Amino acid sequence: METQQSVLLILLSVAYLLTCIDGQQAEISRNDFPDxxxxxxxxxxxxxxxxxxxxxxxxxxxxxxxxxxxxxxxDGSSGKVAQDFYNLYKSDIVDRLKVVGFDSFRLSISWSRVLPYGTIAGGVNHKGVRFYKSLIKTLIDNGIEPIVTIYHWDLPQALHDKYGGFLSPKF
Structure with a gap:
């Protein structure tokens, strides 16, 4: 995860440097973009x-x-803690996304959080559903449009075990 943060910092730094023309910082504002x-x-x-x-x-x-x-x-890391957005999303939205002035936030669904066993018949995790409902409500309440990616390569292991993966015709 630290590697991703380092890459992001480098990309942001390069983007900033590209805005500098002849040693002077170029002024960029929302007015430079279509409404x-x-x-x-x-x-x-x-x-x-x-x-x-x-x-x-x-x-x-x-x-x-x-x-x-x-x-x-x-870096040998996993998603066990990651950015801890599950626990910090309310402050992340208000303290970061809203302060920066973002209009939207694209998120993906962790289906193993909503459907732990991969199917409705296996049971719906209501805590997972409540998390995403609260996340989306918090975004909307703060003037940030949620854009939801339905599948971002986050397949429940139970489905992989049962069907052999996403490409299985049985899936």
Whole structure:
């Protein structure tokens, strides 16, 4: 996760440097963009939420992969804590997204948080549903449009075990 933060910092630094022309900082404002331009940011549930083993969430394919193959992750980290967005989302939205002035926030659903066993028949995790409802409400209440990615490679491990993965015709 630290590697991702370092890459983001480098990209932001390069973007800033590119705004400097002849040693002078270029002024950029919302007025430089069309009225309908949406300023936003995004996250991916596994990389950002953390809390992988609380409130009824079951393993996803990424939990299994990072646990079984930590050597394949540059810094050996997993999503167990990540940015702890699951616990900090309200302050993250108000203290970061709103202060920066973002119009939107793209999020993904951790299906192993909502459907721990991969199917409705396996049971719906109401704590997971409440989390996403509260997250979306907090965004809206703060004037930030939620944009939801339905699937961001966060398959419940139970579905992978049952069907052999996302590409299975049985899936």
């Amino acid at each position: 309908h331009f949406i300023f936003g940011t995004s996250s991916a549930a596994y990389q950002y939420e953390g809390a992988t083993d609380i409130d009824g969430r079951k393993p996803s394919i990424w939990d299994t992969f990072t646990e079984e193959h930590p050597e394949k992750i540059a």
